[in-house]
Amino acid sequence: MxxxxxxxxxxxxxxxxxxxxxxxxxxxxxxxxxxxxxxxxxxxxxxxxxxxxxxxxxxxxxxxxxxxxxxxxxxxxxxxxxxxxxxxxxxxxxxxxxxxxxxxxxxxxxxxxxxxxxxxxxxxxxxxxxxxxxxxxxxxxxxxxxxxxxxxxxxxxxxxxxxxxxxxxxxxxxxxxxxxxxxxxxxxxxxxxxxxxxxxxxTNTSAVTTEWGLSELINHPKVMDKARQEIDMVIGKNKIVEESDIVKLPYMQAIVKEILRLHPTGPLITRECTEDCNIAGYDIPAKTRVYVNVWAIGRDSNHWENPLEFSPERFLIEEGSGNSQLDVREQHFHFIPFGSGRRSCPGATLALKVVHTTLAAMIQCFEWKLGMEEMILWKWKRDLG
Structure with a gap:
């Protein structure tokens, strides 16, 4: 065992x-x-x-x-x-x-x-x-x-x-x-x-994804500024962003998709054959395990333009991207951060709620940037009450 x-x-x-x-x-x-x-x-x-x-x-x-x-x-x-x-x-x-x-x-x-x-x-x-x-x-x-x-x-x-x-x-x-x-x-x-x-x-999965997101945004201040402008325009400056607000923040959604593409919480997905089968002429015995490299799929140049670049715009409808309709839980096999099929992550909905809202609130309430010796500098932007 x-x-x-x-x-x-x-x-x-x-x-x-x-x-x-x-x-x-x-x-x-x-x-x-x-x-x-x-x-x-x-x-x-x-x-x-x-x-x-x-x-x-x-x-x-x-x-x-x-x-x-x-x-x-x-x-x-x-x-x-x-x-x-x-x-x-x-x-x-x-x-x-x-x-x-x-x-x-x-x-x-x-x-x-x-x-x-x-x-x-x-x-x-x-x-x-x-x-x-x-x-x-x-x-x-x-x-x-x-x-x-x-x-x-x-x-x-x-x-x-x-x-x-x-x-x-x-x-x-x-x-x-x-x-x-x-x-x-x-x-x-x-x-x-x-x-x-x-x-x-x-626990660690949602936290690490949010931390990766903050890291990417600090290194791409223009993206962070654009996200903050969207939040301020839609939510305003008098209340903290909530889960129900995320549906009204398409750029924020695109940011999280791009984070999951580059930094999937499960870089490798394991699957096991339940019975003998034949695939492309190869006999695959039951109990054979296959490891799917989700990290590599998200960086495959055959499916993604400039795959190593952090660019949430690739997921936006107004940009005319073919990836605008990609959903993290659908059958798009070049974008499966939560897996796919029967064994896909049942907690995907909860994870997305937590990551979207936490990251949006951190963008809304603080200014984040790199300073001397690459220490993260941040300051409070508004009173929580």
Whole structure:
């Protein structure tokens, strides 16, 4: 069993589960309830609150002329959003449950991505040559203990009807777990594994994409100025941009598309054949894995003009670009930052909401530029109130 399989409770999760009844049920559940439009709408106040907290923190640091690690603060922002949406808890400076889960999941993701010699060489499969066995068991046991505690707290609150009427992701999963007539019976391991997927796939990815976007904009001040002009013209200077405003900001949308083209959150996508097949005369046996280089596809000169140039204009309708109608979740195989097909990322909608709004708010509220020794200089532009 690979590191990732062990950490995901033997593929009891959603991301690594084999195609079959459980995976299809979880996919349907993700698209309709867990990450569906209604659930995202219910948690809109959570995302708005966390974004305001983030902006106030930057404002406080700027006012005190303090240095700030923007990348680290973006990760904290997305962690807080996921923590509150999934568990109704937020990261804080204290060692609370949400912070412990965040740190444990980060450690689990690091171990899952490491090459394990024991699984690569068949006669070493029973040997723990790199000491991963002990580390894997330790971190999964700690995660299991922490999640069991959080789940029992939720169950106790549900029995006492102590909730505020708005269900978090864990509540929805517990509803299915307790429903004896559910299409697929969900285990506690399934729930723990899915929450791990949310933290692992939903925090660093959005934060890193936003950080890449800010980096590109700092290096292309004309693009940033154009984005700021659009925001000021459409939104005005008396309120902070919101998720519902993004649809009215086509240049901002083009910027995010260009960021995803050059800096996809998943540079490599893995797919596996479910059965024997023949492609272009080649016999491909079942279980064969293929790795799709999304990073290279986004920079392919056969599909993109000046592929290494950061140019959001390539996605604008008024520029007459053939790429203006490209959507990040459609079947345009030269632009698949979230993958494609059945295994495409179910959290794409949430990720786009977070990246669009966060980056737009940072452009709107601050001036960003490179200064001496390539340090990022920024100052507050307007009062948040």
């Amino acid at each position: 690979s590191n990732a399989d062990y950490l995901s409770y033997g593929t009891a999760d959603f991301a690594l589960a084999p195609y079959g009844p459980h995976w299809k049920f979880m996919k349907k559940l993700c698209m309709t309830e867990l990450l569906g439009g209604q659930t995202l709408e219910h948690h809109l106040p959570v995302r708005c609150d966390e974004l305001k907290r983030f902006l106030h923190l930057l404002y406080k640091k700027a006012k005190a002329n303090e240095a700030v690690d923007v990348g680290a603060e973006l990760i904290t922002l997305t962690n807080n959003m996921i923590s509150r949406m999934a568990l109704r808890k937020r990261f804080s400076e204290n060692e609370d449950d949400a912070d412990k889960v965040r740190k444990i999941v980060k450690e689990m993701c690091g171990l899952a991505g490491k090459g394990n010699v024991s699984e690569m060489i068949w006669f070493c499969k029973n040997l723990d040559l790199q000491g991963f066995g002990k580390r894997l068991k330790d971190v999964r046991d700690r995660y299991d203990t922490m999640m069991e505690k959080i789940m029992k707290e939720h169950e106790e609150a549900r029995r006492k009807e102590m909730g505020d009427g708005i269900k978090d992701v864990l509540d929805i999963l517990l509803d299915i777990y307790e429903d004896e007539n559910s299409e697929i019976r969900m285990t506690r391991e399934n729930i723990k594994a899915f929450i791990m997927n949310m933290f692992g796939a939903g």
